[in-house]
Amino acid sequence: MAVDIQTLEDRYIGFCRSHGASPSPAILSSFYKAEVKKSRQELCVLEIVIDDICDFDFAPLLDTCMNLDASEIEAVDVRNESSCLLNGECAFSLLRAINQKLRVVELQDVSFGNDFLRDISQRGLACQVLTLRSSRFRKLNLMGEFMHMHTLNLDFSSSLTSFDEDCFNCMPNLRCLSMCETRITNLWTTVAALSKLPSLVELRFQYWQYCSDSGSSFNLSSGNSDSTADFNLLERVPFVGEFCTDTRELTDPNAEDPLRNFYSFGEEAIDHDIQSMVEDSSDDSEIGCTRHHHRSWLSDVFPGWNLQVPLQNEFTLRNEDEEDSSQGSFTGHIADVSMKYMSRHASPICHEKHYREFMIASLPNLKNLDNVPIRKTDKERATGIFSEYFEYLPYRWKHKESVVSILQKREIKSGHIKVQSSKRSPPYPSGNSQYFYTRSLSAAKLGSSTWPFLHPLSLLGCDLGKGFRPRQFEYHPSDSSLMVFGTLDGEVVVINHENEHIVSYIPSLGAMNSVLGLCWLKKYPSKLIAGSDNGSLKLYDIHQVPRKITSIYGNSGCVTFDEFDQLTSVHVNATDELFLASGYSKNVALYDINSGKRLQVFTDMHQGHINVVKFANHSPSIFATSSFDQDVKMWDLRQKPIHPCFTASSSKGNVMVCFSPDDQYILASAVDNEVRQFLAVDGRLHLVFDIAPTESSQNYTRSYYMNGRDYIISGSCDEHIVRICCAQTGRRLRDISLEGRSLGSSMFVQSLRGDPFRDFNMSVLAAYMRPGSKSEIVKVNLLASSGDAEDDSDDQRPCLSHSMGA
Known part of the structure; x- marks a missing residue:
């Protein structure tokens, strides 16, 4: 026979005597309320408000809760509504002792530490409804057993930004989930996490x-009596x-x-x-x-x-x-x-x-x-x-395929994966195309990797005793392992980004300020042009630069050009004979690389200052300029660039412009996520990418091509998102969220580049606004899982200015 409530109360009083403590009035009141409910033939629920419990009340209550299984109590609700004197270890022990009769748990973590949250996450709870309001966790990672839980309320957990990939694997019966006023932003990772919940029928991110x-x-509700009951607590x-x-x-x-x-x-x-x-x-x-x-x-x-x-x-x-x-x-x-x-x-x-x-x-x-x-x-x-x-998978593949299956089809040359037809779909290659299986493998790998592999570069061989502050970077055009970056301190560093070793180091020696312009030569792959915001322009040969970082550097392997004041951009033409420089002016300067001389300055090419200048990838005389006067212009050196070949306009100031790898298109990025693609032949508008603005005039947007000209990547300096869109249809494939690992660190996209040798790989220059913190270059591999990433520690990342440049 079950122990009645009065007997259970007497046992509690007896435990108090044995522990030398006085019975808690709040606990006695809970027993009385439970007995009243039983007399009314209502659900016999024992409500415990742990705000009223002190440490000396804990031991008798814990002993009593261990006897609940054999009592008339049908369910126990535990609530914490304000600050609590009970420590986190005791609170968790109490919840575990109640065990299977635990029904509702409402907790605020203002009184409990990180160990309490870790215990809940790793060991789980037997409750049916959990309300957890916390400002201590950013990534939700519930690994313990929550087999009975049907309702989870995380409203007002103001630091929650993302989910661990497997955070919902342990709650197969969860039906209702509420996350109002959290900081969740990423549609793709959110859906990937929520898709692990087979019973989820009611979801709330706003009210x-x-x-x-x-x-x-009046509240808008489904009218479903069951689901409404589940959300009674949430209301x-x-x-x-x-x-x-x-x-x-x-x-x-x-x-x-x-x-x-x-x-x-x-x-x-x-x-x-x-x-x-x-x-x-x-x-x-x-x-x-x-x-x-x-x-x-x-x-x-x-x-x-x-x-x-x-x-x-x-x-x-x-x-x-x-x-x-x-x-x-x-x-x-x-x-x-x-x-x-x-x-x-x-x-x-x-x-x-x-x-x-x-x-x-x-x-x-x-x-x-x-x-x-x-x-x-x-x-x-x-x-x-x-x-x-939106694109469900790259290249409009409709269904996820296993890599093994695709490899088998490639070996036997059997069939091909159908893509979804649409009037806006490009003519993607058939199974006979040389690109078909490469794109199939990309679709398969990306489809199984919603959380991409993000790896901040950490440079080895640095003996200056200080970290770098990168401001600009470029992949090498022919060596897949090399990358160069320039720093806010005027340094130029060539690295092997695969093994993270420094290849060449060029100190500033006071000659350069922030390096905003970098460009490799194509026919002479050991050479590069570097320009800084104080107007300094130099050509370096990395084969003649010492690999070891030293405080002394001579002029070997260096050619100095006439300065271009307030420089923001440099670019070399297709034959490595000429390069252009632009800056905070309406002018563009043309330099001869072989002679080291400035050939000409083209004046008043725009109404506003010219932020970026780019040569075409294949035509050595064609170049484009972008300006904050809202115009992008195409020029031809053979026609003495007095009048542009054409002018294409945006509705806001243009931050940058670049050519597609085959020169068929030019991609213009204006302030606040306005990204347009024009036909390079005549400047006709081809596509406007549907990216929502933030209404910030300082939200400088930069966009580049990835996978040849198949996709574009776009990021802005006031946002922590990199957006990936199909360059032919504009459909969004993925958003990549960049998050600082330490609580409260805000990360923004300062610059980015697609890897020219690896599909669905890129690097992002991340800027942190927290004073005293470092900037860093983050490598992103969308075809690999974040589970492969090591648990790197981060702290102290510096703030980068929002100066112009590509």
């Missing part, structure tokens, strides 16, 4: 609700403006916010007027909630509504999936009021364009997203949007 001018507030989180009478309260910085002083991430409230909700369903508007764009998908969620007039007395939305018709509906009773829709506490991932469609298309078992039910029409629309704007 959609609508509020009437009369003061009533206890106080959302600002939940019962608002005027939406100005949601954006007024002086309005009282019960969360403002408690959570560090800040409020993200998007208030939409009803008129802004009405959008054509065929419109390519942004999906979800963004900070700067007020177009919405709600007209598709609520088809047939005339949102410009008062709503009818009753509105019913039913799911069009027959099998889910009872679960996917809700009814709101609204009488002659105008409604305003609000997104509460949105995580940054919600600001991504087409966020909602991407999640729906990628997680087919999902029934509710952000408090809004998912209908059959939503799924159909999501499939179309995904196909239009």
